[in-house]
Amino acid sequence: MTAALLVQSTVIGLSIGSIYILMALGLTLMFGMMHIINFAHGAIYMLGAFVIYYVFFQWGAPYFAAFVLAMLLLGAFGYLVERSIYRPIKGGIEPTLVALLALTTLLQAAGYPVFGTLDKHVPPVFSGTRNVLGVMISVERLMIIPIAGVLVVGLYLFINKTRMGAAMRAIEQDKEAAALQGVNVNVINGLAFAVGFALAAAAGALMAPIFKLDPMMGEQPLLKAFIIIILGGLGSIPGAILGGLILGLIDSIVATALGAELAFLLSFVFIILLLLFRPTGLFGHAP
């Protein structure tokens, strides 16, 4: 592998890694608080991309307006899902997981009649290329890194510096004790759903101009996000960020060397081995 190829793989890996991090942060936040895995995350990513397709491409709104709209719409949808699916099941983990699986298959299958069966494409938002250490990289891919960075820092500040963030951390430590201290657990769980869904929508919205759009497009990033949160330790936010960066880099280099399909298969084998032999992740503590 030449130096140029290495630089290119690294930059592409960082931008893909940023997308994975956005996906993984919501998953790990929701797992930390509610001990559930949101299987619908990939479908929300897909919906975020389709909001960009319609609002930005078809209706001609500015890209950033469409981007914010995608986050707001799907964030509101997340709150609604907590209210109408998570809350009525009252914390039964198995029924909740199955209900989220059903929501996933519902959104994916409904995508075919609603969006049509042909692949959709969104035209590029940022044109041109830039010289990074002697290698030309498209601005489209480069721009993902700062935008995702702003969202990650925003989430960090929200969780660590605001009262609502403190309430989230309290629920993560001990739900009953948090409720006794006056935290409205239902509302804060709903907020976690909203934040998680909004981040997944942002990831989809960032990827829309780069990949083709179809109702199943969320499967791959969802499974990648699984790897990351397991790698980083379920429930750990710094773990998810570090895990995302590592996976993005490995992914881009392995895919360049072996081809996309085999790289995808290897990533599943990696999840299985990781779960079997180190289920608490690289940085996680005892479950």
Place this chain on the structure above:
Amino acid sequence: MRRSAPIATALLVVLVLLLLLPFGGGDYYVYLLALVFINVILSASLRPSLTCGQLNIGHSAFMCIGAYTSALLAKNLAVPFEISLLGGAVLAAGVGLAIGYPSLRLRGVYFAMVTVAFVEATRLVAQIWVPLTRGNAGLSGVPKPRILGMTLATRTSQYYLALCLMLVVLLILYKLEYSRLGLVWKSIGMADNLAQSLGVNIANYKLLAFTLGCFFAGVAGAFYAHFIRFLFPPEFGFLLATNILVYNFVGGRGHFAGPIVGAVFLSLLSEPFRGSPYETIFYSIVMLLTILFLPGGLITLPGKLVGLRRRRTVTAPSPSSAV
């Protein structure tokens, strides 16, 4: 106990109707029912491991292994159906054992994620290993089932084969559920710590439940391969695995009949949209409604209706009851 006589009679009537169906119905119903029987085997074979509290979202992977093994044995090596079916089931069980053994320590969400990753990995192997499986072009020309040197050429004869397979599998699973083993599985599902403290080796029992399920999923897959005679990797993905789980939850997890009721009900009602996205939409909506409004599944519906009527008569006694 006094209710068991009418239930036995009802089962006998259903069995006679199923045996007579090929004489009354056309080839279409014979074909449809045989597919329903496959779904019943898949659904019922997931139950032991669900009873132990393991959320397996990858059951279709084992069906896939059984289907490809049996199809390739019969097609490439001209192995008779009895042997190839057994080979498919044994390989499915073997892979189940290999994946189940190390994942026994995992609980709930972790186990569910292993199975999701496994079902996608299996599908990808079937897709990538083109020299053996023909990949996404699909494996066609799988021979019809041949038993004791006799080829089952007609749909009707294949229907009876499917019926026999289903009855044998259900009988075995039923006997196991109401044996000591079934009680141990149930105790693990209810409180595994307590079961362990009472001296139950929960790891072995969970592994047995999981491997047994994989074996029967392999049986279902092997029959499917020789019945449809065309295998296509994406059909064995995550969606089919979710459907098998949905049969169990919609039917109800509290009783042996639950997965059977769920598989029959959903397979028959979704028949108008089979193969289209509306099938999945229908399944998903039924699943969400069941979990939200009938958490015990369809099998608790008669009891609930009776309870409702009884409550109504208590709160507002009708003149006739006063007499």
